[in-house]
Amino acid sequence: MNVPFVDLRAQHDELRAELEQAFRSALDESAFIGGPRVTSFEEAFAQFCGADHAIGVASGTDALELALRAAGIVPGDIVLTVPNTFIATVESFHQLGAQPRFIDIEPATYNMDTAKLATYLAEQCARDRAGVLREKASGARVAAVIPVHLYGMCADMNPILAQAAEYGIEIIEDACQAHGAEYQLSDGRTVKAGTMGRAGAFSFYPGKNLGALGEAGAIVTNDAALNEEVRLLRAHGERERYVHDSPDGVNARLDAVQAAFLEIKLKRLADWNACRQRAAAWYQEDLAGSGLQLPVVPAGRTHVFHLYVVRVPNREPVRAALASQGVNTALHYPIPIHLQQAFRYLELGVGSFPESERAAREIVSLPMFPHITREQVAYTAARLREAVA
Numbered sequence: 133m134n135v136p137f138v139d140l141r142a143q144h145d146e147l148r149a150e151l152e153q154a155f156r157s158a159l160d161e162s163a164f165i166g167g168p169r170v171t172s173f174e175e176a177f178a179q180f181c182g183a184d185h186a187i188g189v190a191s192g193t194d195a196l197e198l199a200l201r202a203a204g205i206v207p208g209d210i211v212l213t214v215p216n217t218f219i220a221t222v223e224s225f226h227q228l229g230a231q232p233r234f235i236d237i238e239p240a241t242y243n244m245d246t247a248k249l250a251t252y253l254a255e256q257c258a259r260d261r262a263g264v265l266r267e268k269a270s271g272a273r274v275a276a277v278i279p280v281h282l283y284g285m286c287a288d289m290n291p292i293l294a295q296a297a298e299y300g301i302e303i304i305e306d307a308c309q310a311h312g313a314e315y316q317l318s319d320g321r322t323v324k325a326g327t328m329g330r331a332g333a334f335s336f337y338p339g340k341n342l343g344a345l346g347e348a349g350a351i352v353t354n355d356a357a358l359n360e361e362v363r364l365l366r367a368h369g370e371r372e373r374y375v376h377d378s379p380d381g382v383n384a385r386l387d388a389v390q391a392a393f394l395e396i397k398l399k400r401l402a403d404w405n406a407c408r409q410r411a412a413a414w415y416q417e418d419l420a421g422s423g424l425q426l427p428v429v430p431a432g433r434t435h436v437f438h439l440y441v442v443r444v445p446n447r448e449p450v451r452a453a454l455a456s457q458g459v460n461t462a463l464h465y466p467i468p469i470h471l472q473q474a475f476r477y478l479e480l481g482v483g484s485f486p487e488s489e490r491a492a493r494e495i496v497s498l499p500m501f502p503h504i505t506r507e508q509v510a511y512t513a514a515r516l517r518e519a520v521a
């Protein structure tokens with residue numbers, strides 16, 4: 133048997149007629165940038181997330197960068213995030229001239245360890261006379277935190293929301309892997325990923341739970357001013373044709389044809405997330421008692437399983453054995469950001485963030501996509517059990 137890591141063809145086969153029709157309409161209309169298709173998808177995605185506004189942009193990376201810029205992040209600021217994420221999380225604010233400070237992760241959920249966030253804020257930061265939070269060692273303003281809802285499950289947002297409110301820092305959620313994941317707030321409301329901070333950033337890279345047929349992303353927010361600002365920034369700071377209000381604008385617009393594809397696929401997102409959850413339950417059943425650490429879903433959260441990640445202490449021979457039997461796996465991510473060549477200037481060596489480093493050594497992402505079959509999961513789990521044994 134061959135088990136692909138992701139099978140995008142199956143989801144597009146399901147929608148082939150509608151997607152082809154959308155492409156034909158785009159050719160007929162020949163209006164490719166902005167316009168009613170983008171607005172229509174933005175409204176549908178805002179509604180899906182339970183947010184007041186969604187702004188379509190060209191990628192998840194653009195979504196993060198524009199949200200941070202619109203939230204007032206400026207050169208020299210400190211932005212807090214985790215080391216085990218995709219590089220774009222950190223790239224987005226590095227390119228604004230802001231500097232990262234990393235908070236290690238919880239070993240069970242792979243998300244930000246909120247106790248470590250609290251310790252950093254309490255011990256390493258202090259307010260200046262104007263009440264601005266600054267890092268004691270550098271004097272830099274601590275401006276924002278980016279919780280990454282990794283693998284499809286929200287970081288523990290209640291303590292993050294409480295700390296951000298107490299210290300006056302912005303929250304921009306990296307929801308690029310968590311379309312539709314739910315979280316129960318301390319007031320009892322259950323809300324979706326991306327709607328808890330000042331803004332949430334989504335990627336529609338093809339393999340994501342909601343994927344375009346190319347590059348795309350979105351920002352969601354309940355903040356009317358941020359909505360306006362991001363709309364300006366994504367299109368050259370342009371208020372009306374050839375009238376530019378901001379010099380910080382970029383070209384990060386969402387293509388009309390991608391918006392049309394995304395709106396078609398959005399109608400299937402809740403069902404496809406349920407298929408992923410069903411596949412995760414199959415893995416859970418088939419891998420119970422294997423001794424491997426399986427995904428954990430704390431009370432008050434739902435996991436939409438963008439990725440199904442297990443820990444395998446003796447990873448490389450196990451992956452090789454799986455590959456030789458047709459089971460394709462991946463690593464998210466093999467090198468934590470603080471150990472990447474790109475961020476060597478931070479001078480953070482091995483041992484700086486032990487849980488992120490241990491995760492990078494042990495994690496394996498198993499095949500996961502909405503159309504994976506019971507047989508494919510059973511086969512993968514059986515081969516994994518044999519390889520580990």
Ligand SMILES: Cc1ncc(COP(=O)(O)O)c(C=O)c1O
Nearest residue numbers: 191192193218220221308335337
């Ligand atoms: C956690 C995370 N952040 C940011 C991004 C960047 O999104 P994009 O590839 O659409 O720019 C991705 C997706 O690749 C991601 O997984």
